[in-house]
Amino acid sequence: MPMSHVFPRHTQANLPTASRAKGCYIYDSNGKAYLDGSGGAAVSCLGHGDAEVIAAIAAQNDALAFAHTGFFTSEPAEELADLLIKHAPGELERVYFVSGGSEAVEAAIKLARQFFVEIGQPERHRIIARRQSYHGNTLGALATGGNLWRREAFDPLLVNVSHIAPCFVYAEKPERETEWDYGQRVAAELETEILKLGPETVMAFVAEPVVGATAGAVPPTDGYFKRVREICDTYGVLLILDEVMCGMGRTGSLFSHEADGIQADIVCIAKGLGGGYQPIGATLCSKQIYEAVEVGSGFFQHGHTYLGHPTATAAGLAVVRALIERGLVDRVTAKGQTLRSMLNSQLGQHPHVGDIRGQGLFLGLELVANRATKEPFDPALGLAKKIKARAMENGLICYPMAGTRDGRNGDHVLLAPPFIADDAVFEELTDKLSRTLSETLEFASL
Numbered sequence: 001m002p003m004s005h006v007f008p009r010h011t012q013a014n015l016p017t018a019s020r021a022k023g024c025y026i027y028d029s030n031g032k033a034y035l036d037g038s039g040g041a042a043v044s045c046l047g048h049g050d051a052e053v054i055a056a057i058a059a060q061n062d063a064l065a066f067a068h069t070g071f072f073t074s075e076p077a078e079e080l081a082d083l084l085i086k087h088a089p090g091e092l093e094r095v096y097f098v099s100g101g102s103e104a105v106e107a108a109i110k111l112a113r114q115f116f117v118e119i120g121q122p123e124r125h126r127i128i129a130r131r132q133s134y135h136g137n138t139l140g141a142l143a144t145g146g147n148l149w150r151r152e153a154f155d156p157l158l159v160n161v162s163h164i165a166p167c168f169v170y171a172e173k174p175e176r177e178t179e180w181d182y183g184q185r186v187a188a189e190l191e192t193e194i195l196k197l198g199p200e201t202v203m204a205f206v207a208e209p210v211v212g213a214t215a216g217a218v219p220p221t222d223g224y225f226k227r228v229r230e231i232c233d234t235y236g237v238l239l240i241l242d243e244v245m246c247g248m249g250r251t252g253s254l255f256s257h258e259a260d261g262i263q264a265d266i267v268c269i270a271k272g273l274g275g276g277y278q279p280i281g282a283t284l285c286s287k288q289i290y291e292a293v294e295v296g297s298g299f300f301q302h303g304h305t306y307l308g309h310p311t312a313t314a315a316g317l318a319v320v321r322a323l324i325e326r327g328l329v330d331r332v333t334a335k336g337q338t339l340r341s342m343l344n345s346q347l348g349q350h351p352h353v354g355d356i357r358g359q360g361l362f363l364g365l366e367l368v369a370n371r372a373t374k375e376p377f378d379p380a381l382g383l384a385k386k387i388k389a390r391a392m393e394n395g396l397i398c399y400p401m402a403g404t405r406d407g408r409n410g411d412h413v414l415l416a417p418p419f420i421a422d423d424a425v426f427e428e429l430t431d432k433l434s435r436t437l438s439e440t441l442e443f444a445s446l
Contacts, residue, residue: 016028016029016030016032016392017029021036021048021049022047022048022049023047023048023049023418023420024036024047024048024417024418024420024421024425025048026048026397032395033395034392034395034396034397035395035396035397035425035428035429035432036048036397036417036418037396037397037398037415037416037417037429037432037433038397038398038399038414038415038416038417039271039272039276039416039417039418040276040397041213041245041271041399041416042212042245042246042250042271042272042362042399042414042416043271043272043274043275043276044275044276044418045248045249045250045271045272045275045319045323045328045418045419046275046277046319046322046323046328046418046419046420047418047419047420047421048276048418050275050277050318050319050322052318052322053275053277053315053318053319053322054277055318056314056315056317056318057277057278057311057314057315057318059314060076060310060311060314060315061311064310065310065311066306066309066310066311067310068305069303069307069308070303073308074308074310074313075310076310076311076313076314076316076317077097077308077310077313079313079317080095080097080313080316080317080320081094081095081097083317083320083321083324084269084282084284084320085284087254087255087324088254088255088267088284089255089257089258089263090262090263090264090286091263091286091287091288092264092267092284092285092286093285093286093287093290094284094285094287094289094290095282095283095284096111096282096283096284096285096300096307097280097281097282097307097308097309097312097313097316098270098280098281098282098283098304098307099279099280099281099304099306099307099309099312100270100279100280100281101136101242101244101245101268101270101271101281102135102136102137102138102141103136103138103281103304103307104136104244104268104269104270104281104282104283105135105136105138105140105141105144105206105240105242105244105268105283106136106138106140106141107268107283107302108206108240108242108266108268108283108285109127109140109141109144109204109206109240110140110300110301110302111266111283111285111289111293111300111302112203112204112238112240112265112266112289113125113203114293114297114300114301114302115238115289115292115293116203118292118293118296118297119292119296121200123200123201124200124201124202124203125201125203126160126161126162126197126201126202126203127143127144127159127161127162127202127203127204127205127206128161128162128163128164128190128193128194128197128202128204128205128206128237129144129145129146129161129162129163129164129205129206129207130146130163130164130165130166130167130207130211131146131163131164131165131166131406132146132147132166132168132211132214132215132218132404132405132406132407133145133146133147133163133166133206133207133208133211133214133215133242134146134147134150134208134211134212134213134214135206135208135242135244136244137150139154139157139158139159140159142154142158143158143159143160143161144161144206145214146163146166146214146407147214147403147407148403148406148407148408149402149403149407149408150407162193162197164186164189164190164192164193165186165189166186166211166215166218167182167183167186167187167218167220167221167224168211168215168218169182169218169221170218170354170355170357170366170374171215171366171374171404171405171410172186179221179222180221180222180223182221183220183221183222183223183224183227184223184224184227186224187224187225187227187228187231188227188231190205190228190231190232191231191234191235194231194235194237199235199236199237202235202237203237203238204237204238204239204240204265204266205228205231205232205237205238205239205240206240206241206242207225207228207239207240207241207242208241208242208243208244208245208246209225209241209243209246209247209251209256209257209259209260210246210251210256210358210359210362212244212245212246212362212414213245213399213401213414214401214403214404214407215364215404215412216357216358216364216365216366216401216404216412216413216414217357217358217359217362217363217364217414217415218357218358218364219251219357219358219359220260224260225257225260225262226260226261226262228262229262229263232265238265238266238289239262239263239264239265239266240264240265240266240267240268241256241257241264241266241267241268242268243255243256243257243267243268243269244268244269244270244271244281245271245362245416246359246362247267247269247271247272247273248269248271248272248273248320248323249272249323249328249329249332249360249419250272250332250360250361250362250416251332251358251359251360251361251362252329252332252333252336252359252360253329254320254323254324254329255267255269256359259359263286264286265285265286265288265289266283266284266285266286266289267283267284268281268282268283268284269281269282269284270282272319272323273316273319273320274312274315274316274319275315275319277315277318277319278309278311278312278314278315278316279306279312280309280312280313280315280316282316323419328419328420329419331419332360332361332419333360335360335361335419335421335426336358336359336360336361336362336363338423338426339361339363339415339417339421339426339429339430340356340358340363342426342427342430343356343363343365343415343430343433344356345430346430346431346434347365347430347433347434347437350434350437351371352367352368352369352371352377352437352441353365353366353367353368353371353437354366354367354368354371354374358415361415361416361417361419361421362414362415362416363414363415363416364412364413364414364415365412365413365415365433366404366410366411366412367383367411367412367413367437376404376405376409376410376411377410377411379402379403379408379409382402383400383402383411383440384400384401384402384411384412384413385400385402386440387400387411387413387436387437387440388400390436390439390440391432391433391436394432394435394436394439395432396429396432396433396436398413398414398415398433398436399413399414399415399416400412400413400414401413401414413433413437415429415433417429
């Protein structure tokens with residue numbers, strides 16, 4: 001291999017070169033096909049090579065590639081904002097476009113803080129989030145996330161954020177407790193933490209409706225988020241929902257929290273918003289929050305050069321239109337049930353698959369050394385890394401991660417295939433994943 005001047009994610013990685021992609025497959029420079037079973041990182045909701053999205057990007061580049069938002073707005077940004085708000089639940093009214101998920105969360109945190117400054121409550125600055133969450137890699141988002149491994153090296157640089165228990169039925173619910181009681185109990189930890197910190201100091205509670213990369217598609221219990229919303233309302237705390245990975249149809253509704261029947265004050269989206277065709281994210285906020293800035297300072301003290309980028313918003317507009325007009329979001333729940341049934345059939349009784357969970361086409365498999373006790377594998381085995389490498393050898397892109405339980409212990413595999421996938425693709429995905437797990441567990445001498 002010739003020397004590369006690219007700074008990779010992992011300095012020892014010897015990665016294939018992606019040369020083209022179509023539908024649910026990516027092809028390397030040698031012509032090998034890889035089934036994109038995780039949509040990269042839950043990004044490629046439309047699959048690859050969508051002609052309408054590519055045409056929209058080309059047309060926008062021909063007309064106007066870039067105009068700084070300090071001087072102009074643009075037609076695709078206005079139209080995409082209108083479309084998102086038209087389909088958004090609750091009282092979300094404004095959209096702040098950024099270039100990705102971490103930026104969306106960072107903007108949400110700063111907007112929440114400025115809201116309270118604008119309304120005369122500057123003492124509110126504290127954030128509460130959950131253990132085993134992930135909200136991005138910029139410093140504010142990283143501090144908010146509860147992934148210990150990702151935070152560890154940068155801890156001296158991070159603001160203090162409180163982390164309460166996640167709603168993680170498989171790993172943390174006592175056997176004799178009902179799911180309802182468990183969900184209500186862990187939701188109540190939010191109130192306990194607010195009272196401990198002082199309600200007048202708490203700014204926001206941040207959570208993923210369905211937890212993604214860190215814990216592997218962990219859904220909430222029924223009623224969990226309704227109780228969270230009640231607590232936030234009681235103490236005047238903003239509810240920020242991070243749908244960067246689970247939103248934009250991934251769990252069966254355009255906005256994931258629709259399934260919980262609640263309203264959010266701020267919602268962060270990305271990944272499926274652009275479907276991988278352009279880097280784009282967005283922070284949506286309520287009318288109340290926007291008006292506080294509008295009638296106050298009139299200026300959100302935040303911004304990036306490429307926010308509201310015309311080409312990126314044109315891509316996002318084409319993607320969201322496709323999701324809605326082609327009925328792709330409507331088919332996610334049924335297709336997710338099909339894939340889950342196939343996984344259960346092949347892997348549901350596997351001695352090292354402890355749980356198969358998730359919503360829609362956002363599914364996770366938790367791997368355990370002992371199904372009966374739910375004991376995780378020794379992290380020294382590096383199981384997640386070995387699964388990823390073996391899957392690539394088998395022509396499958398999936399998303400294994402370590403640290404599922406506490407940031408160190410536990411392993412899972414996340415699946416998030418394109419919404420266009422059919423049953424034949426699901427069968428191939430399931431077969432390749434099953435073979436990958438068997439081969440990895442065998443070669444790892446487990």
